[in-house]
Amino acid sequence: MKAGIVRFPGSNCDEDAYHAVADILGQEAVYLWHKDHDLQGVDLVILPGGFSYGDYLRAGAIARFSPIMQEVVQHAKRGGLVLGICNGFQIACEAGLLPGALLRNNTLRFVSAPVALRVESIATKFTSQYHVGQVISIPVAHGDGRYTADGDTLARLEGEGHVVFRYVTADGEATDSANPNGSLRNIAGIVNAHGNVLGMMPHPERAMEPALGSTDGLPLFQSILESMLGGVQA
Amino acid sequence: MTRFRCAVHIVPRRGILDPQGKAVSDALHSLGFAAVSDVRVGRYVVVDTTAESEEAARAAVKAMCEKLLANPVTEDYDIASVERA
Numbered sequence: 001m002k003a004g005i006v007r008f009p010g011s012n013c014d015e016d017a018y019h020a021v022a023d024i025l026g027q028e029a030v031y032l033w034h035k036d037h038d039l040q041g042v043d044l045v046i047l048p049g050g051f052s053y054g055d056y057l058r059a060g061a062i063a064r065f066s067p068i069m070q071e072v073v074q075h076a077k078r079g080g081l082v083l084g085i086c087n088g089f090q091i092a093c094e095a096g097l098l099p100g101a102l103l104r105n106n107t108l109r110f111v112s113a114p115v116a117l118r119v120e121s122i123a124t125k126f127t128s129q130y131h132v133g134q135v136i137s138i139p140v141a142h143g144d145g146r147y148t149a150d151g152d153t154l155a156r157l158e159g160e161g162h163v164v165f166r167y168v169t170a171d172g173e174a175t176d177s178a179n180p181n182g183s184l185r186n187i188a189g190i191v192n193a194h195g196n197v198l199g200m201m202p203h204p205e206r207a208m209e210p211a212l213g214s215t216d217g218l219p220l221f222q223s224i225l226e227s228m229l230g231g232v233q234a
Numbered sequence: 235m236t237r238f239r240c241a242v243h244i245v246p247r248r249g250i251l252d253p254q255g256k257a258v259s260d261a262l263h264s265l266g267f268a269a270v271s272d273v274r275v276g277r278y279v280v281v282d283t284t285a286e287s288e289e290a291a292r293a294a295v296k297a298m299c300e301k302l303l304a305n306p307v308t309e310d311y312d313i314a315s316v317e318r319a
Contacts, residue, residue, distance in 0.1 A: 057277075058305055065302070094305070101307040103246075106253045148250060148308055182251065 001025075001228040004032040004042035006072065006088075008063045013049035013085065013205065020205040021046075025221050034066040043228055044081045045072050047088025049141070049203060059102060059144045060090030069095055081125060081224060082197040086142055089189075089199035098192055098199045099157070100149030102142075106182025110143040114214065115180055117188050117202060118168040121161045124191050125227035126198045129219035135172045136216035138202035140180055140188075145201040147183035147190075157190055165189035165200055235284040238291040239319035243312045244304045245276030279303055282319060292316045 003021045007014050014031065021029040030040050034052075039045065053062035063069065069091070076082050076097050084092035090102045105111060114137050119130040130136070149157070157163050165188040169178040174186040181201070189200030204217030246252040254275040262270045281298065285291035295313055304311040 057303070061302065061305070093307075099307075101305055103250070103308060104253055106251060108253050108257060146251075150307070182253070 001044060001225050002028040002030070002040075002042045003044040003046055004030050004039055005046045005048055006032045006034060006068055007048075008034045008050065008052035008066060008091075010052045010054055011048050011050035011087070013087075013203065016203070016205045017046045017048045017085070020208045020217070020221060024208045024218065025225060027225065032068055034063070034068050037067050037071055039068075039071050039075055044083060044224055045075055047072070047082065047084040047091050048205075049086030049088060052087055052091065055144070058090075058094070059087060060092075060094040063087075063091045064095040073097065076192075076197050079194065079196050081227070083126065083224070084197070084199040085203055085205065086140075086145075086201055089201055090144065092197060092199045097197045098190060099153045100147055100190070102144050102201070103146040103148050104144050105142070105146055105180070107180075110141075111145070111180045112139070112141040113180070114139045115188075115202060116168050116170050116172075116178065117165045118172050118174065120163050120166055121191075123161065124164060124195050124198065124223075126191070126220055126223050127164055128226055129223040133172065135168060135170065136207075137214045138204055138207045138216055139214075140202045142181070142201055145181040145183065147181075147187040147201070149184065154184060157187075158185070160193070162191050162193070163187055163189075164191055164198060165202065235286060236291075237282065237284050237319045238288065238316055240281045240283065240291060240295040240316045241314040242279045242281070242295060242299060242303060243276060243314050244279065244299070244309050245274045245311075247308055247310050248274075250308050276309070278314075288316055288318075
């Protein structure tokens, strides 16, 4: 598998994503410069975390107009895999790859902490190596993570099984106190209708090895690899 | 072509939680402005541009709002003014 990690001015989780793919997963990884139009034949595009363009106007609003994003949108339309993490999730929403928007945390505070997530669907190319209802620990680090969408969109996401991760307590309950940012329905991650674009606020690339305190992000990258090998169809 | 100065208000849509507005509302209440029932905090954007007419300038700013300045999922915009500059 070949993964391309997009670098925008202000990206700061690009090297973490590279490390996850190249050093932990043992796959080929390249950086994709935001001004380029060439995806270099990658199978997976990772939109990494950070503060692209300083979060000016709205988080992700300017990045979506980068030259490389035109190619990323075409890649997604062809069914190519796109993983948007944190700022990458915000960019994917702004670009229309995913429905909804990420707004200022309801606490008005930046939150940086490990959180418990419940895996809601394993029928995706990103989550086949988990089991449904599994509670995993993945860190979040964001100020604008409150997932918001209109009622029809939420109903469609829920009805079609496109909510992939939800913020929960250690016992797996989706309560208000387990919700770090006020996301509607405790939504932490969603896939698009075709299942080839995943956006999530938590950082699986920061939970890949014991030294980081959690290895619960590893199955996500292993799921992507598995889907590349043709083993799993979403 | 004529130069125009266009001003746009962008605010969180009603019904969507605006924690900044809520915090300001709470502060106003504690200052004694008990009559305040709602506050929403948004952005005020001033765009200088050239256009063939005021109508054309207004149409361009509307397109800018829909493409970039406002998020159609969560925000409403209002073109406050379009004036010759």
